[in-house]
Amino acid sequence: MTVRTPLLLALFAGSAVLAPLSTQSSSKLPERAVRRDIPLTNIIRKAFAAGTRDSTGRPGKNYAQLRTDYTISAKLDPATSRITGRESIVISNNTADSLASIVMRLDQNLFLFQSPHLAPWVPSENTDGFVITKMSVNGQPVNLAAAAGGRGGRGGGAAAAPSENRASGMNTSRATISLVNPIPAKGRATLEVEWSHKIPGGPGANHRMIQRWADTLYQPTQWYPRVAVYDDLRGWDPELYLGPSEFYNNFGKFDVSIDVPAGWVVSGTGLLQNPEQVLTATARERLSHVLESDEVRTIIGTDEVGPGKATAAGDRLVWHFVADTVNDFAWATAKKFNWSATRATIPGKTAIPVNMFFLPGNASTFANAGPITRHALEFYSGLWFPYQFPQMTLQAGPSAGMEYPMVINSNQGAADHETGHQWWPMTVSNNETWYGWMDEGFNQYMNILSAADSRKAPPVLDGQGQSYGRTSGNEAEPPMMWNANYAGPQYYSFTTYSKTPLMLSMLGGVVGDSAVWKAQSDWGKAWMFKHPSPWDYMFFMNKALKKDLSWFWYYWLFTTESVDGSIASVSTKGTTTNVVVRQDGQMPSPVVLKVVFEAKGAPIRPMANATMLDSVTAIVTYPVDVWFAGDRTFTAALNFGGRKIEKVAFDPFCRFPDRDPSDNVWPKAAPAPTAEPATTPAAGGRGGGRAGGCGA
Numbered sequence: 001m002t003v004r005t006p007l008l009l010a011l012f013a014g015s016a017v018l019a020p021l022s023t024q025s026s027s028k029l030p031e032r033a034v035r036r037d038i039p040l041t042n043i044i045r046k047a048f049a050a051g052t053r054d055s056t057g058r059p060g061k062n063y064a065q066l067r068t069d070y071t072i073s074a075k076l077d078p079a080t081s082r083i084t085g086r087e088s089i090v091i092s093n094n095t096a097d098s099l100a101s102i103v104m105r106l107d108q109n110l111f112l113f114q115s116p117h118l119a120p121w122v123p124s125e126n127t128d129g130f131v132i133t134k135m136s137v138n139g140q141p142v143n144l145a146a147a148a149g150g151r152g153g154r155g156g157g158a159a160a161a162p163s164e165n166r167a168s169g170m171n172t173s174r175a176t177i178s179l180v181n182p183i184p185a186k187g188r189a190t191l192e193v194e195w196s197h198k199i200p201g202g203p204g205a206n207h208r209m210i211q212r213w214a215d216t217l218y219q220p221t222q223w224y225p226r227v228a229v230y231d232d233l234r235g236w237d238p239e240l241y242l243g244p245s246e247f248y249n250n251f252g253k254f255d256v257s258i259d260v261p262a263g264w265v266v267s268g269t270g271l272l273q274n275p276e277q278v279l280t281a282t283a284r285e286r287l288s289h290v291l292e293s294d295e296v297r298t299i300i301g302t303d304e305v306g307p308g309k310a311t312a313a314g315d316r317l318v319w320h321f322v323a324d325t326v327n328d329f330a331w332a333t334a335k336k337f338n339w340s341a342t343r344a345t346i347p348g349k350t351a352i353p354v355n356m357f358f359l360p361g362n363a364s365t366f367a368n369a370g371p372i373t374r375h376a377l378e379f380y381s382g383l384w385f386p387y388q389f390p391q392m393t394l395q396a397g398p399s400a401g402m403e404y405p406m407v408i409n410s411n412q413g414a415a416d417h418e419t420g421h422q423w424w425p426m427t428v429s430n431n432e433t434w435y436g437w438m439d440e441g442f443n444q445y446m447n448i449l450s451a452a453d454s455r456k457a458p459p460v461l462d463g464q465g466q467s468y469g470r471t472s473g474n475e476a477e478p479p480m481m482w483n484a485n486y487a488g489p490q491y492y493s494f495t496t497y498s499k500t501p502l503m504l505s506m507l508g509g510v511v512g513d514s515a516v517w518k519a520q521s522d523w524g525k526a527w528m529f530k531h532p533s534p535w536d537y538m539f540f541m542n543k544a545l546k547k548d549l550s551w552f553w554y555y556w557l558f559t560t561e562s563v564d565g566s567i568a569s570v571s572t573k574g575t576t577t578n579v580v581v582r583q584d585g586q587m588p589s590p591v592v593l594k595v596v597f598e599a600k601g602a603p604i605r606p607m608a609n610a611t612m613l614d615s616v617t618a619i620v621t622y623p624v625d626v627w628f629a630g631d632r633t634f635t636a637a638l639n640f641g642g643r644k645i646e647k648v649a650f651d652p653f654c655r656f657p658d659r660d661p662s663d664n665v666w667p668k669a670a671p672a673p674t675a676e677p678a679t680t681p682a683a684g685g686r687g688g689g690r691a692g693g694c695g696a
Helices: 006-012 042-050 107-111 281-287 360-366 369-383 412-420 440-454 464-470 491-495 499-511 513-526 534-544 550-557
Strands: 066-077 082-093 099-105 131-137 140-143 165-168 174-183 188-198 252-261 265-268 297-300 316-326 331-334 338-345 351-358 392-395 402-404 407-409 565-573 576-583 591-597 610-614 617-622 633-639 645-650
Touching (some): 131 174, 140 174, 265 351, 360 412, 565 645
Antiparallel strands (some): 252 316, 610 617
């Protein structure tokens, strides 16, 4: 039954309660409302209030984070493909909060039967996950069989203190240890864990889902129990590990000893501490020459296999690595690893070794890996800030595109991209599950710059921003400010990786590419070995670029809107040509026009907002502010004197998202004649739909 109140009845009757829109007011209503602020969620408001972050985009005066220092001893048994380990973790609580719990990352539990994961990340086999046999905090045991408890948030809350240290969630990828004695603010605790797990292998799908080739090569990832991040935004990181989303880890020191059969070569994060105990004299002598030139040198060759040849003699050997101020540790081992090495000379620092570990059958995929990695290390060091670590290692295995501090699981195919991750997130460490665009997306963007530099050519960012217009409006696309665990099918295929270069292409079209690079470099330096949020990035870039770009960040990060510009009309009266530009999308942009004059005529008179590209071509720019009143159209009054204008193009560098760029030019291009059926496939590419291409 429908109940109609008097107000509703009045509305239905067309009474004066609400007059028709056309008669409400004679004032003009805006055709679109342009949002010009950065949305603030509760977590960033809380951080602002606490003084841990602020609108400068730099760490706030009260910013603090955990430090976790690991001492790990691990033993590999190839017969069972099992790692057995024990670890001691010193947790330095540098925050102002008392921690009533410790949250652990147990990523190997992804391989437990019926553990949740997201397609198409398919675990290679069911295992027993992490088998944790003993755990203690400050020498006091943890009850591993305790009943399930809470999630363990900030401080102690109102819940009663437990009578014992007890663990819950031990069969998931996120476990909680409730503490009898909380870790005080600015205090420390030592967590000790004994554990084992089978290294999964088999026909899984996607990175990290397969971690060995039979019993001859092992590439363990997320292989030890880790302490989760506790930050000022969410407290303990609340997310499960479901496969596609990557990592968010604390920084600290790793002192790692790995026990493997003699003859097996081990690569990993950090610096090898005991080469005289695990390497042959021949290998050590070859290593001593690596930094002398860019030559790629063989350290262990194809014919050097087994104890006394590939490694020192014996039954088993313990490889000891140390890495300081890193947020993870990765390694690989094989009984027939080849090892080659070269150097990279880091601008402003010194030369470092670049190590490559691969099987003889992989040699062709590593033939150019050294030079590619060298170029990436040197180029990104100059672009952002110097590479922060003492070595770089590439290691072959079933995952051929994955990154960790000082280590990439990659051959030459992904070497540039994976090396780029040493800047983000290995040095500037964002939350990759929530904001994957801040590492994968930044990396895809800088890969464009690196690829151009390797060809000794300028980067081509024209066309990138415009191309987003053909994706905008797809219901499968989530906004970039979206959690990867819930983001749907397009998140990792587009939103995390591909959209950021398009966004930064447009930003370069607004402020200039070199200005973007300088601001990004300064932001990275400000957040080295810390955990920035997107708000820190947005506010920092606004200040560094000396522009209020809040409108830009809102539309690119919080929506899936586009510009959809066009030239609606062009008319000339006297010496003034009026170009009417229309924007049908919700996202605004500056008005950038390329004006081409006839070759001869009256002298071209300068305009204050115009730059001459050559004697007959001008770029005219009006700021984005022209749209802030809400109009859909803007009339650009061009007065260059009496010279006749031959052509006009809106967004000539193709930086602004546009569904149909063909209407960006005047006079509009004639339809192309119908082509005869092609006898060979047409060349592929990102573009399409541009009238005459960028700069037309």
